[in-house]
Amino acid sequence: MKKMKVAKTIKAVRALVRAARTSGRTIGLVPTMGALHEGHISLIKRSVKNGDFVVVSIFVNPTQFGPREDFNKYPRPISADLKICKEQGVDVVFAPSAEEMYKAGTVTWVDVEKLSEPMCGEFRPGHFRGVATVCAKLFNIVCPDFAYFGQKDAQQAAIIKRMAADLNFPLKIVVCPTVRAADGLALSSRNQYLSAEERQDATCIYRALKAGEEMIKSGARSPKTIISRMRRIISASSALTGIDYISIVDADSLQGLNRIAGRALIAVAVRMGKTRLIDNIIVDAGI
Amino acid sequence: MKKMKVAKTIKAVRALVRAARTSGRTIGLVPTMGALHEGHISLIKRSVKNGDFVVVSIFVNPTQFGPREDFNKYPRPISADLKICKEQGVDVVFAPSAEEMYKAGTVTWVDVEKLSEPMCGEFRPGHFRGVATVCAKLFNIVCPDFAYFGQKDAQQAAIIKRMAADLNFPLKIVVCPTVRAADGLALSSRNQYLSAEERQDATCIYRALKAGEEMIKSGARSPKTIISRMRRIISASSALTGIDYISIVDADSLQGLNRIAGRALIAVAVRMGKTRLIDNIIVDAGI
Numbered sequence: 290m291k292k293m294k295v296a297k298t299i300k301a302v303r304a305l306v307r308a309a310r311t312s313g314r315t316i317g318l319v320p321t322m323g324a325l326h327e328g329h330i331s332l333i334k335r336s337v338k339n340g341d342f343v344v345v346s347i348f349v350n351p352t353q354f355g356p357r358e359d360f361n362k363y364p365r366p367i368s369a370d371l372k373i374c375k376e377q378g379v380d381v382v383f384a385p386s387a388e389e390m391y392k393a394g395t396v397t398w399v400d401v402e403k404l405s406e407p408m409c410g411e412f413r414p415g416h417f418r419g420v421a422t423v424c425a426k427l428f429n430i431v432c433p434d435f436a437y438f439g440q441k442d443a444q445q446a447a448i449i450k451r452m453a454a455d456l457n458f459p460l461k462i463v464v465c466p467t468v469r470a471a472d473g474l475a476l477s478s479r480n481q482y483l484s485a486e487e488r489q490d491a492t493c494i495y496r497a498l499k500a501g502e503e504m505i506k507s508g509a510r511s512p513k514t515i516i517s518r519m520r521r522i523i524s525a526s527s528a529l530t531g532i533d534y535i536s537i538v539d540a541d542s543l544q545g546l547n548r549i550a551g552r553a554l555i556a557v558a559v560r561m562g563k564t565r566l567i568d569n570i571i572v573d574a575g576i
Numbered sequence: 577m578k579k580m581k582v583a584k585t586i587k588a589v590r591a592l593v594r595a596a597r598t599s600g601r602t603i604g605l606v607p608t609m610g611a612l613h614e615g616h617i618s619l620i621k622r623s624v625k626n627g628d629f630v631v632v633s634i635f636v637n638p639t640q641f642g643p644r645e646d647f648n649k650y651p652r653p654i655s656a657d658l659k660i661c662k663e664q665g666v667d668v669v670f671a672p673s674a675e676e677m678y679k680a681g682t683v684t685w686v687d688v689e690k691l692s693e694p695m696c697g698e699f700r701p702g703h704f705r706g707v708a709t710v711c712a713k714l715f716n717i718v719c720p721d722f723a724y725f726g727q728k729d730a731q732q733a734a735i736i737k738r739m740a741a742d743l744n745f746p747l748k749i750v751v752c753p754t755v756r757a758a759d760g761l762a763l764s765s766r767n768q769y770l771s772a773e774e775r776q777d778a779t780c781i782y783r784a785l786k787a788g789e790e791m792i793k794s795g796a797r798s799p800k801t802i803i804s805r806m807r808r809i810i811s812a813s814s815a816l817t818g819i820d821y822i823s824i825v826d827a828d829s830l831q832g833l834n835r836i837a838g839r840a841l842i843a844v845a846v847r848m849g850k851t852r853l854i855d856n857i858i859v860d861a862g863i
Binding site: 392 | 586590679681682683684685686687688689690691708709712713716717719738739741742743744745746829
């Protein structure tokens with residue numbers, strides 16, 4: 290069995306990638322914040338299947354957390370994560386410190402306007418600027434041919450695709466389907482914050498999304514009507530502490546739709562107890 | 577004699593660079609807006625001397641011009657530029673259209689905060705965001721090992737160095753000395769806008785910079801005193817229509833200095849008739 294390397298410095302990961310590239314391999318990057326679950330594993334499997342030299346980055350990126358968010362309590366089970374990566378046949382885990390990633394005096398930011406403004410952008414100011422900036426950095430550090438992201442973070446995926454195109458990064462963004470628990474809840478590292486009751490109630494999110502999808506498939510074209518039906522489904526949950534948004538937008542531009550057409554993204558962000566959960570479905574409504 | 581290629585598309589320049597890299601060459605990028613003069617030629621010569629496969633980009637970047645600036649009248653002598661590149665042994669000229677560089681729907685910007693705010697940043701809002709963004713794009717399109725910039729645009733050079741470091745671009749920024757006319761005027765594509773009288777008076781800029789340098793070398797450490805002496809020299813010129821700024825700042829961070837120490841940048845922006853001219857000198861004032 291090949292030996293997995295763990296690189297803690299930019300210099301080290303670059304040397305490993307350079308050697309792999311020289312030997313003719315394509316490079317795959319799976320950017321993560323660790324606390325790996327089946328969703329992340331599906332991205333790793335996709336990169337392995339693609340024949341890539343697989344680099345998984347594990348970095349809880351401080352610049353994408355707001356001052357009142359869960360940066361400090363975000364789970365960091367590094368041993369379990371390394372074990373998973375090893376089992377999946379990852380070649381290199383890149384696990385830098387915050388100081389390695391953000392040298393003193395850092396003042397450069399990548400901003401993806403318009404796409405960063407609605408939905409999570411309204412509730413997490415600065416979040417997507419942090420995400421876009423750290424991804425630009427990771428792309429320049431690892432120089433992958435393919436970078437794999439999950440559809441579960443739909444707005445993030447759309448923003449990174451847009452950034453890669455706009456800044457001409459020489460790589461392909463691969464967006465992989467959301468992985469769900471048997472009852473439909475989208476896997477997320479934050480699910481472990483949920484109490485048993487909250488975990489149970491959280492299934493309302495997927496039920497609401499499926500209801501919205503069904504309505505579109507049955508011919509409904511008014512976001513307002515669909516959103517109000519979804520709101521009723523979610524509001525029935527007793528563990529719910531708030532709905533940040535229920536939005537139906539164009540899946541690529543993330544701009545609002547007066548009438549549903551084309552690839553529509555139905556996206557939801559709610560709070561169950563103190564935990565914020567997001568999920569989404571893309572529906573092709575045709576023309 | 578080798579044949580110089582002209583690439584008008586991103587795809588074409590990437591193919592040429594890829595072939596050169598496969599054959600073991602380092603790649604040098606000289607980003608320009610054309611209207612090439614001895615200043616640009618010094619950058620090309622530096623890249624040639626370094627043994628690079630030399631790519632010169634010629635692109636009058638619309639996003640770095642303000643709405644009332646000289647984008648439309650900026651000189652575009654493309655045949656003369658190509659002739660110069662050929663004579664200098666350039667391998668590829670990358671001369672894309674605005675549509676090739678900025679696809680419809682572009683919304684991503686690279687912002688280098690703090691360094692973009694003072695000096696030209698005050699007088700040309702959005703200018704350095706446009707510069708940083710187009711350089712990030714060119715870096716991703718050409719993937720150079722070395723990118724060459726002129727010290728004449730001191731703030732631009734500092735910003736690009738900072739951006740390359742902050743976003744971990746895998747390349748080295750090489751800043752080359754300002755090239756001057758015999759009477760000291762820094763070469764600039766905008767000098768051709770000057771009338772004979774304005775051209776004559778424009779020598780006051782370099783005389784003021786040299787006076788400032790002399791004062792520091794003689795022990796002066798107060799920016800205020802030096803700037804007021806420089807202002808007197810420049811104000812004596814009859815073609816002068818305005819002084820945007822005379823600044824003495826830290827050469828790397830571009831932040832103001834109460835007392836001159838270390839590598840100090842003396843930078844000037846003035847208007848002669850309708851033409852805006854900039855120039856600078858770096859002085860090492862020690863500790």
